Amino acid sequence: MTEESFEPKIVGFLCNWCSYAGADLAGTSRTKYKPNVRVIRVMCSGRVDPLFVLKAFEKGADGVLIAGCHPGDCHYMSGNYKTRRRMELMRRMLEQFGINPERLRLEWVSAAEGARFAHVVNDMTEKIRELGPSPINGGATDE
Amino acid sequence: MSKPKIAFYWAGSCGGCEVAVVDLGEKIYDVVDAFDIVFWPVAIDTKYDDIRNLEDGEIEVCFFNGCIRNEENEEIARLLRQKSKVMIAFGSCSHLGGIPGLGNLSSRDETLDYVYRKTPVSGNEGGTMPCTTCVKDGNTIDLPALRTEVSALNDVVDVDYYIPGCPPPLPVIEGAVAALMNGELPRKGAVLSTEKTVCDECDKEKRKKMVGKARRIYDDDVDPSRCLLEQGIPCMGPATRGGCEAACPSANMPCTGCMGPPPASQEQGSRMVTAITSLIGVENEREATAEEVAEALASLRDPVGFFYMYSLPTSFLKRRYNDE
Amino acid sequence: MSEIEINPITRLEGHGNIKIFTDDDGTLKQAYLQIPELRAFEKFCVGRQAEYMPQLTSRICGVCPVPHHLASIKTLDMAYNAPPTERATALRRIMHYGYMIEDHLLHFYYLGGPDLLLGPDTPVGKRNIIGIIETYGKEIASTIMEHRKYGQEMVRMLGGKAIHPAFGIPGGVSKGLTEEEREEVRSMAESCIEFAQTTLSIFHDKVMESDFFADALKSSEYELETYNLGTVNKDNQPEYYDGELRMTDTTGTQLARFVPFDYLEYIGEAVEEYSYMKFPFYRKLGWKGLVESPENGVYRVGPLGRYNASTSYSTPLANEEGKLLEKTLGRPCNMTLAYHWTRLTEVLNVSEMLRDLAESDILVEGELRNPVGEIQGRGVGSVEAARGTLIHDYVVDDDGLIKDVNLIVPTTHNAAAISLSIAKAARAELASGNTNVDQMNRVEVALRAYDPCFGCATH
Numbered sequence A: 001m002t003e004e005s006f007e008p009k010i011v012g013f014l015c016n017w018c019s020y021a022g023a024d025l026a027g028t029s030r031t032k033y034k035p036n037v038r039v040i041r042v043m044c045s046g047r048v049d050p051l052f053v054l055k056a057f058e059k060g061a062d063g064v065l066i067a068g069c070h071p072g073d074c075h076y077m078s079g080n081y082k083t084r085r086r087m088e089l090m091r092r093m094l095e096q097f098g099i100n101p102e103r104l105r106l107e108w109v110s111a112a113e114g115a116r117f118a119h120v121v122n123d124m125t126e127k128i129r130e131l132g133p134s135p136i137n138g139g140a141t142d143e
Numbered sequence B: 001m002s003k004p005k006i007a008f009y010w011a012g013s014c015g016g017c018e019v020a021v022v023d024l025g026e027k028i029y030d031v032v033d034a035f036d037i038v039f040w041p042v043a044i045d046t047k048y049d050d051i052r053n054l055e056d057g058e059i060e061v062c063f064f065n066g067c068i069r070n071e072e073n074e075e076i077a078r079l080l081r082q083k084s085k086v087m088i089a090f091g092s093c094s095h096l097g098g099i100p101g102l103g104n105l106s107s108r109d110e111t112l113d114y115v116y117r118k119t120p121v122s123g124n125e126g127g128t129m130p131c132t133t134c135v136k137d138g139n140t141i142d143l144p145a146l147r148t149e150v151s152a153l154n155d156v157v158d159v160d161y162y163i164p165g166c167p168p169p170l171p172v173i174e175g176a177v178a179a180l181m182n183g184e185l186p187r188k189g190a191v192l193s194t195e196k197t198v199c200d201e202c203d204k205e206k207r208k209k210m211v212g213k214a215r216r217i218y219d220d221d222v223d224p225s226r227c228l229l230e231q232g233i234p235c236m237g238p239a240t241r242g243g244c245e246a247a248c249p250s251a252n253m254p255c256t257g258c259m260g261p262p263p264a265s266q267e268q269g270s271r272m273v274t275a276i277t278s279l280i281g282v283e284n285e286r287e288a289t290a291e292e293v294a295e296a297l298a299s300l301r302d303p304v305g306f307f308y309m310y311s312l313p314t315s316f317l318k319r320r321y322n323d324e
Numbered sequence C: 001m002s003e004i005e006i007n008p009i010t011r012l013e014g015h016g017n018i019k020i021f022t023d024d025d026g027t028l029k030q031a032y033l034q035i036p037e038l039r040a041f042e043k044f045c046v047g048r049q050a051e052y053m054p055q056l057t058s059r060i061c062g063v064c065p066v067p068h069h070l071a072s073i074k075t076l077d078m079a080y081n082a083p084p085t086e087r088a089t090a091l092r093r094i095m096h097y098g099y100m101i102e103d104h105l106l107h108f109y110y111l112g113g114p115d116l117l118l119g120p121d122t123p124v125g126k127r128n129i130i131g132i133i134e135t136y137g138k139e140i141a142s143t144i145m146e147h148r149k150y151g152q153e154m155v156r157m158l159g160g161k162a163i164h165p166a167f168g169i170p171g172g173v174s175k176g177l178t179e180e181e182r183e184e185v186r187s188m189a190e191s192c193i194e195f196a197q198t199t200l201s202i203f204h205d206k207v208m209e210s211d212f213f214a215d216a217l218k219s220s221e222y223e224l225e226t227y228n229l230g231t232v233n234k235d236n237q238p239e240y241y242d243g244e245l246r247m248t249d250t251t252g253t254q255l256a257r258f259v260p261f262d263y264l265e266y267i268g269e270a271v272e273e274y275s276y277m278k279f280p281f282y283r284k285l286g287w288k289g290l291v292e293s294p295e296n297g298v299y300r301v302g303p304l305g306r307y308n309a310s311t312s313y314s315t316p317l318a319n320e321e322g323k324l325l326e327k328t329l330g331r332p333c334n335m336t337l338a339y340h341w342t343r344l345t346e347v348l349n350v351s352e353m354l355r356d357l358a359e360s361d362i363l364v365e366g367e368l369r370n371p372v373g374e375i376q377g378r379g380v381g382s383v384e385a386a387r388g389t390l391i392h393d394y395v396v397d398d399d400g401l402i403k404d405v406n407l408i409v410p411t412t413h414n415a416a417a418i419s420l421s422i423a424k425a426a427r428a429e430l431a432s433g434n435t436n437v438d439q440m441n442r443v444e445v446a447l448r449a450y451d452p453c454f455g456c457a458t459h
């Protein structure tokens, strides 16, 4: 695959109460953003099992985005704090696996932040485009 | 009438699984009475050619321990699969890849280079390396190649059952052997041990309280009567299947996860991320910045090496990549 | 020219094969011992948390996990500047002695011993533990199993598991013995002393008296002149847990005596293309390939190496047996099959040491560990495993992660000697017209005497 034709595949887990609503707002207010994120709605960012992240990479995702309510705003009180701890540890592990931790991104997006959601998606798409395809599954190996 | 045949083999193994079988002690008499052991290199002088000469499926059950590290391991795994009706992956190495599976954190070339050239060997100035074919004193000698990846048994052949542990605990082996002799084996693909976790079997006091950061087992004042994880000592108990009666915590040491993932989860590392981050983080989380959280979790110095100590080759990511 | 292959070699630990090349007239051209496996602990331990090294490296070998665990923890004691408490040292010794008894018995009754107890030409289906049970009866078999279990029970009491215990922490250990457990250890030790004597008398009556063994002791087929290495106490007696390393020459004269930390000055390791196993040698003489010569730095470790590198045994009963050995075979002794006799003498030696230690209150009193100090980087730790000297060498970084690892394992020390012994035995067997794999068991008899562990040897 050549650099130009590479379209990053990003899996986005969006919490129902803030970030999914934010994405919705971006859509209804016709804010333009890249089509590279396949959105999966979850009830809370705290519902994202670290296994989902690994599974997404295993199935060929070039990046994984998790978006939840701002600290203090989680509908379930502390779900997003839990997510912050988990994803921090996941990023450290990805690094040990020789996978650029930038491929896993955690963002806080509220229901009112449609434009911010669009910005996050665009920015992440470009960063992953620069990184190139994920090395997992047929990508570059070290042999 | 001749007795049904069984075989024991070790691939990339430490031999501990073999000793665990020897440790059946007098119970081995029952096995010897009921079966004809046709292959068991640690104890019996049968050679590979004797196995090649058997009919396909002539062996009733093969207990296979050790990981698939080199081409010979793979070749013999295929041979024994062909000759056996039931193939059992015995022990963490064949079940999950085992501790040698940590070899997947570096490439084959890095590995060979380190072992033969970087360790302080003072007798190898010429940089000699083992070769898959060489000529020595005019004789041509072949040597099995290392595979580029370490694998568990089910990566190269079809496996019927798994007996977990490093090595499998005696009661687990006895249970499996009894099931086998009475023809009471469960569905294909089953892991022959309990459905509980190590934590379920561990009698340390649990308080469900969070700590600020991880500690090392040599840090002071660990209370041996309390859950180690709740005191900040990483312990794989919540992400590990039981059957060992929490052997390591009972010796005041953390579980390192040898029995593999518990029934409800597919791999140990992600399970452990969930478990450990529910106990280790920052104490005053609501005021903490992202950097402070990162710092607290950086106290886990080697998460991949610890969480996947026995199961890297069968984890979702399997090995180290090279993401430029 | 033709080739005979023995694959795999059996009744030992790990993988190996023997490739024998003959000339047109059927005489030996060359025989090679080849170890086809490598798991590469030295590499994949780099980056791990140092405190897990005792458990990681114990997986080098499930037959001798305890010496790896202990050599590793001694290495960390040094790297972390944390000398163990007296009680911790005593407890580690209990674990080590328990293991030595169990492992030596495993070899004599299950692995190498059946060749001698039943004869090397016993049919292939019978020359093993099952044959021993049939020939000697279930009663003695049960006693063998019982005493192996004693050894393992001591390991389990302390480390939670008989195989791959979890026990050592820099500066000490994780668990002690209760008064009842100490009493149990003491009575198991008494029983082991008795069983060691029984085993020795079986050896005298059944093995020494057999035609095969009597001939083998006289023939050059099983003789090899090398240097010897072993750990000794201040009186130059074999020590198993701690001490200085002593290298002696073919006449028993001391060539070197050094602390394990200095091992690199005395030991080099050569690499050959046809095997994953390295070939250590005495550095002052260098590596001259597989030749038996006083110019070549080939040496032996293990029970015979320890016997040759020492002057007497440290306990009364073992010392008596040692005197008999010396009277019969001399010291140094170059008869490879004398490994068996010295091995059984060590069972007695260690059982006596175990009993003496079990009587000491140090086991139940005092601290289990000392606090760790500032990490000082490199540590080297060594113990005598059943099969010989075991050296671990790590560099630990400031975060307590492993940066470098080097391991020299007993069977690796013996790599050159074993190869030479195989070639000698193969030459003799070919000369008597024995060429099929079954007859070649007599070649395997030579290597089994060493109680080799090839999983360990390549690690």
Ligand code: SF4
Pocket (backbone or CB within 6 Å): B012, B013, B014, B015, B016, B017, B018, B065, B066, B090, B091, B092, B093, B094, B098, B099, B165, B166, B167, B168, C059, C062
């Ligand atoms: S599972 Fe453990 S005991 Fe069994 S061979 Fe592997 S390392 Fe050894």
Ligand code: SF4
Pocket (backbone or CB within 6 Å): B198, B199, B200, B202, B203, B204, B206, B226, B227, B228, B229, B230, B235, B236, B237, B238, B246, B249, B254, B255
């Ligand atoms: S985490 Fe470890 S110490 Fe705590 S209960 Fe579970 S097994 Fe026991």
Ligand code: SF4
Pocket (backbone or CB within 6 Å): B166, B198, B236, B240, B241, B244, B245, B246, B247, B248, B249, B254, B255, B256, B257, B258, B259, B260, C161
């Ligand atoms: S406690 Fe953990 S590491 Fe220890 S034996 Fe049990 S499962 Fe294995």
Ligand code: FES
Pocket (backbone or CB within 6 Å): A015, A016, A017, A018, A019, A043, A044, A045, A046, A068, A069, A073, A074, A075, A076, A077, A079, A080
């Ligand atoms: S509900 Fe949005 S992160 Fe919990």
